[in-house]
Amino acid sequence: MTQMKFSGTESYVATEDLTMAVNAAVTLERPLLVKGEPGTGKTELAKQVAAALGLPIIEWHIKSTTRAQQGLYEYDAVSRLRDSQLGDARINDINNYIKRGKLWDAFTAPTKTVLLIDEIDKADIEFPNDLLQELDRMEFHVYETGETVRAQIRPIVIITSNNEKELPDAFLRRCFFHFIRFPDMETMKRIVDVHFPGLKDSLLTTALTQFYEIRDMQGLKKKPSTSEVLDWLKLLLAEDLSPEDLRRDGVNALPKLHGALLKNEQDVQLFERLAFMARRQR
Secondary structure (H helix, E strand, O other), rough: OOOOOOOOOOEEEHHHHHHHHHHHHHHHHEEEEEEEOOOOOOOHHHHHHEEEOOOOEEEEEOOOOHHHHHEEEEEOOHHHHHHHHHHHHHHHOHHEEEEOOOHHHHHOOOOOOEEEEEEEEOOOOOHHHOOHHHHHOOEEEEEEOOOOEEEOOOOOEEEEEOOOOOOOOOHHHHOEEEEEEOOOHHHHHHHHHHOOOOOOOHHHHHHHHHHHHHOOOOOOOOOOOHHHHHHHHHHHHHOOHHHHHOOOOOOOOOOOHHHHOOOOHHHHHHHHHHHHHHHHHH
């Protein structure tokens, strides 16, 4: 079989180190663990890998209440008990009460798939450990039926984390790791060009310079992300603002349409305090 190679897509700018990480994980047949701050395109990466390689994607979005067992299967004993009391013939086949999870779907898919386990750090700390064997061996046992579900075609597993909590060492050993660094100015210009081709360079440079100044602001609680700067640029274009319209001085410290970039009152107040101090110094 020809080795699959990912090199980004027309709608996703992948840096050289990121494409190298994806291809290394595919070659090693190990899960790719992708970390990085929210909004840097971790979830989108899995979708773009699937699109680039022509593979279907199975998405498992993790919540704080998600249990590892749900990724394998769930046995609905309550429904079976209820049906037995009603004399329902369905109780004769236990498979009627087993709900397949995302790993089961990925393991038994007729073709190679991309399995996204999104935001694994949202779940309980034991969650990654509970999936160790299954992701390592690519199989699991269904106790209620006695069968073993085994992957005939290994899926490409991409796991994302926002770094909200540390993951267990045993889990990390089984993954190929990549940290998505926040894009520098030139990379960000390439990303913007994908979404807004033909954007005037003067407006783009002024907007991005201001964006990076905001990110570098001392005391900022939440730095704006890639997705937020794209929203901001979309608004700037919709309002037909010019580079001159974006210029700030000490009196007007808040950026234009700041609600796209600043997402909590503490950060807005930080800029308001700067403006207040600038006015007092005049």
